[in-house]
Amino acid sequence: MQMSYLLGEEELEGKRPPMMPSSRTLPSSRPYEYSSRSRSFLDGNFLSDIRPQEYFFFHCIAGREGLIDAAVKTARIVINCDLTVRDSDGSVIQFQYDEDGLAVEKRTYLKKAHYPFLVANQPTILRQDEYSCIVDIRGSTKEKPIIKTFKNIRAWRKKTRELADDESFDDSTRLKIKTLRNSLKSKDINEARSIMVQTWRDSSDNKREQYNHDVIKFYSPVTQNYLPPSNLGAITERLDDLIRNYITAHGKLDQTKMDTRTFEKMMHFKSLQSCIDPGESIGILAAQSIGESSTQITLNTFHFAGRGEMNATLGVPRLRKLLIVASINVKTPTIQVLILRSSLALSKAKRLQRR
Incomplete structure (x- = not known):
């Protein structure tokens, strides 16, 4: 035309x-x-x-x-030096890239299916001189608080799971809590929210005090207080669960002649290597x-x-x-x-x- x-x-x-x-x-x-x-x-x-x-x-x-x-x-959306995702005018899009700070193309070996390969090649992956250099740069002063935080989170999870089976609750309340957990697993947030509100309204003052004492006080995620690229061992709770489940399923790695602590150090090291770098043009990706x-x-x-x-x-x-x-x-x-x-x-x- x-x-x-x-x-x-x-x-x-x-x-x-x-x-x-x-x-x-x-x-x-x-x-x-x-x-x-x-x-x-x-x-x-x-x-x-x-x-x-x-x-x-x-x-x-x-x-x-x-x-x-x-x-x-889209090249204007980049990772800044403080590891926040910002636009060209400085507005924050995400405080951490993908909420965990890990690059997509680097996190392949953090999946459970690749753990046997990492265990078999542990001497090559976890070189002592390279690991010592990383510890010197990142510092090991925050490693103990991170380990302690993970222990507190696991204890809190166990406590909240046992709360649903507490005999102090009546049968109807335990049934509602069980239904709430099933709704959360099925990602039906609206149903879970309505069950939680109704359970709170039907509970007595003593039950509410117990709920406030046992459930409301929870710990913040480790990656919220410790940035993964700056702190060795600051990993997500999901990755920590995968590591614990793999250790439990393989008898604490006795069959591979690797102790539990070495496996944890190797996974923490791989997680640190998988962190995204400042200046990465994630908009282009x-x-x-x-x-x-x-x-x-x-x-x-x-x-x-x-x-x-x-x-x-x-x-x-x-x-x-x-x-x-x-x-x-x-x-x-x-x-x-x-x-x-x-x-x-x-x-x-x-x-x-x-x-």
């Missing part, structure tokens, strides 16, 4: 070109001119001719917008994960430069909505207005179109 008929309406960033400080849209137009040609409607085509002012201003600006869309601006579809979106911007009905779904605005805004219901911001079949309505629509 653009080759043989006309280019049509050119749009910049989803709207008509705004007025310049000189009250003109083009240097060749008159001040405060609202004709269709001055408001970026190109009635020429590539086969015959396009006026120089229309091509070098309107169409080239729309094409440059497509070039900007090709260089997707997020953009690459979209794959071919985002590439096709970017390439289409060259074919539909300035097209209003296509411009709203392409390029940076679309990818920003997918990556940064993270809306649950992604919608295309286009509006279709139906016009009544009357002369008055058509005249008003044409007058509005000229604006």
